[in-house]
Amino acid sequence: MTLTAKQEAFAQAIADGMNQSDAYRSAYDAGAMKAETIQNKASLLMKKGEVGARVASLRKELADKSLWTREQSIAVLSGVVGDVEARHGDKISAVKVLNDMQGFNAPVKLDVAGSVSINVHFD
Numbered sequence: 161m162t163l164t165a166k167q168e169a170f171a172q173a174i175a176d177g178m179n180q181s182d183a184y185r186s187a188y189d190a191g192a193m194k195a196e197t198i199q200n201k202a203s204l205l206m207k208k209g210e211v212g213a214r215v216a217s218l219r220k221e222l223a224d225k226s227l228w229t230r231e232q233s234i235a236v237l238s239g240v241v242g243d244v245e246a247r248h249g250d251k252i253s254a255v256k257v258l259n260d261m262q263g264f265n266a267p268v269k270l271d272v273a274g275s276v277s278i279n280v281h282f283d
Contacts, residue, residue: 167211170202175218180206234258 163171166187173183184190184202193201205211223229240246240254259265 163214170205171211171214174215
């Protein structure tokens with residue numbers, strides 16, 4: 161079964177990174193609808209087999225077209241680490257980046273100080 165033009169527009173918007181509600185608004189005339197109604201309709205539309213399949217297909221196409229993937233980054237950095245002719249500094253840098261990519265390092269704690277002023281007006 162082929163998608164309608166609006167279903168296709170919805171699927172394209174989802175694949176491009178929009179959330180379901182925003183994708184629904186962009187594809188359908190939802191100006192007079194409540195936010196909850198839009199959420200429900202978008203969710204139901206996404207559950208339709210052909211729409212969900214189209215979104216998955218579009219996402220795969222986009223992933224296949226990406227210029228540089230995470231796997232490619234890991235392969236290149238691993239190659240630097242394993243290269244006997246690479247400088248030690250380059251190897252250490254590559255290991256640090258690989259550890260960051262894999263989430264092996266502890267989160268960095270930031271101490272933030274400041275103040276917030278709030279003006280309250282009672283009418």
